[in-house]
Amino acid sequence: MLSKRVIACLDVRDGKLAKSIKFVDTKDIGDPVEKAKQYYDDGLDELVFYDITASSDGRGIMLDVVEKVAAQVFIPFSVGGGIRSVDDATKLRLAGAEKINVNSAAVKDPELIRRCSDAIGAQSVVLSMDVRRTETSALIPSGYEIVINGGRTPVGRDAIEWAREGERLGAGELVVNSIDADGTREGYEIRLTRAIADAVHIPVIASGGAGKPEHLYEVLTDGHADAALVASMVHYGDYTVQGLKDYLRGRGVKVRTPRKLS
Amino acid sequence: MITIVDYNAGNLRSVKRACDAAGTDSVLTQRPEDIVAAERVIFPGVGAARSAMDTVLDRGLDEALREAVRRGTPVLGICIGAQIILDRSEESDTDCLGLLPGTTVRFKLDDPRLKVPHIGWNEVTVEKPHPVLGGLQPGDELYFVHSYYPNPTDGARVYATADYGGKFCCALGRDNLFATQFHPEKSGPLGLDLLARFSRWDGRC
Numbered sequence: 173m174l175s176k177r178v179i180a181c182l183d184v185r186d187g188k189l190a191k192s193i194k195f196v197d198t199k200d201i202g203d204p205v206e207k208a209k210q211y212y213d214d215g216l217d218e219l220v221f222y223d224i225t226a227s228s229d230g231r232g233i234m235l236d237v238v239e240k241v242a243a244q245v246f247i248p249f250s251v252g253g254g255i256r257s258v259d260d261a262t263k264l265r266l267a268g269a270e271k272i273n274v275n276s277a278a279v280k281d282p283e284l285i286r287r288c289s290d291a292i293g294a295q296s297v298v299l300s301m302d303v304r305r306t307e308t309s310a311l312i313p314s315g316y317e318i319v320i321n322g323g324r325t326p327v328g329r330d331a332i333e334w335a336r337e338g339e340r341l342g343a344g345e346l347v348v349n350s351i352d353a354d355g356t357r358e359g360y361e362i363r364l365t366r367a368i369a370d371a372v373h374i375p376v377i378a379s380g381g382a383g384k385p386e387h388l389y390e391v392l393t394d395g396h397a398d399a400a401l402v403a404s405m406v407h408y409g410d411y412t413v414q415g416l417k418d419y420l421r422g423r424g425v426k427v428r429t430p431r432k433l434s
Numbered sequence: 435m436i437t438i439v440d441y442n443a444g445n446l447r448s449v450k451r452a453c454d455a456a457g458t459d460s461v462l463t464q465r466p467e468d469i470v471a472a473e474r475v476i477f478p479g480v481g482a483a484r485s486a487m488d489t490v491l492d493r494g495l496d497e498a499l500r501e502a503v504r505r506g507t508p509v510l511g512i513c514i515g516a517q518i519i520l521d522r523s524e525e526s527d528t529d530c531l532g533l534l535p536g537t538t539v540r541f542k543l544d545d546p547r548l549k550v551p552h553i554g555w556n557e558v559t560v561e562k563p564h565p566v567l568g569g570l571q572p573g574d575e576l577y578f579v580h581s582y583y584p585n586p587t588d589g590a591r592v593y594a595t596a597d598y599g600g601k602f603c604c605a606l607g608r609d610n611l612f613a614t615q616f617h618p619e620k621s622g623p624l625g626l627d628l629l630a631r632f633s634r635w636d637g638r639c
Contacts, residue, residue: 173556176554177554177555212622217554243451244455246455247622248579248620268451270445292444293480295579295580295581373549373550375554398553429575430623431623433569
């Protein structure tokens with residue numbers, strides 16, 4: 173039976189680790205390569221790096237980070253942030269990223285998903301979507317709207333409809349990130365995650381709001397998510413990856429138990 | 435020395451890095467003659483069967499792989515490399531290498547909650563001991579990402595299975611040819627151990 177995945181998300185700016193709270197006030201909290209290695213040794217299932225660097229110089233730094241991680245960490249990891257072309261995707265893939273995440277650029281140019289999928293395979297293309305609650309309307313029947321630019325700009329597109337479109341265009345997985353829950357540590361947006369997980373046939377990774385082990389349990393059971401993304405709850409040492417998995421296992425969720433080799 | 439077949443497979447460099455980390459020397463090659471002369475061969479792969487086969491044929495690697503297998507060279511196929519060693523793949527109805535009788539088939543799942551692709555860590559059950567799988571214990575999980583799986587005609591060619599809406603073959607082989615649907619290069623220390631075992635395997639089972 174397939175295990176539910178625990179995925180740690182590392183925000184990287186200029187080659188350094190940062191954790192954003194509601195996408196503003198980013199604070200440097202260390203070296204991403206070292207952190208990735210630490211989580212790998214602790215039994216993490218997968219990693220996501222979001223490059224929040226604004227400058228083009230930073231892109232080269234990110235490729236360097238990806239190569240260093242790939243030489244030391246032998247679990248899948250994906251990279252997102254600023255991917256606008258097949259060329260960006262291919263460079264990251266060759267540097268060692270198993271998957272790439274597209275977000276705002278795909279909202280502006282949905283065919284980007286198809287082009288990336290054709291070039292590197294659907295299994296390597298993750299559509300990451302930032303979602304905010306809004307009034308239900310003819311345009312947004314689910315009451316969940318896609319936002320871009322770090323959550324600041326609503327685009328008038330329904331989240332459920334965009335998830336289906338992303339699947340149709342060739343995304344192999346979805347990350348559903350709730351802007352309302354992000355950084356609150358009060359739990360994932362269960363209703364949103366479940367609505368999307370039930371609407372598509374590809375795996376869904378829940379993101380935003382994790383603060384306690386119960387939150388992971390809720391989203392992996394009631395939320396129908398295939399994987400749960402965590403960030404600050406492990407970055408600041410409040411919880412360990414192993415501790416989270418022990419908790420989930422104790423409550424009957426199938427998670428991977430890595431075996432140390434002697 | 436492991437010769438890794440370079441046919442633009444997406445995981446090519448990941449396999450190389452994992453071999454490095456497993457402490458085993460490896461080289462990449464696109465040249466058929468290097469494959470024929472290799473001490474041992476890894477045939478990697480991620481992506482689609484049709485484009486993989488097209489590249490293999492374009493580069494004349496099909497005959498080289500056949501010759502390596504004929505000569506008794508230990509060969510390890512990974513993912514697409516485990517699928518296109520069979521006669522045929524259901525993916526775009528692709529003719530494959532025919533190194534083992536069988537067909538690569540798509541998951542047909544009754545449970546709508548089970549997603550395709552099958553992505554993540556799943557328990558691998560060894561059905562028949564094999565030197566390359568010698569490090570695995572019951573309950574060990576390895577990393578998968580695929581929508582199709584190899585289904586050899588002869589059940590005796592199945593060395594390991596996993597369960598996803600039913601049992602499916604995830605390791606297969608005959609003589610000096612062995613292949614895994616899961617990705618040892620992304621399966622943590624257990625995967626690196628498997629690659630190290632392949633680097634020591636004499637091609638007998």
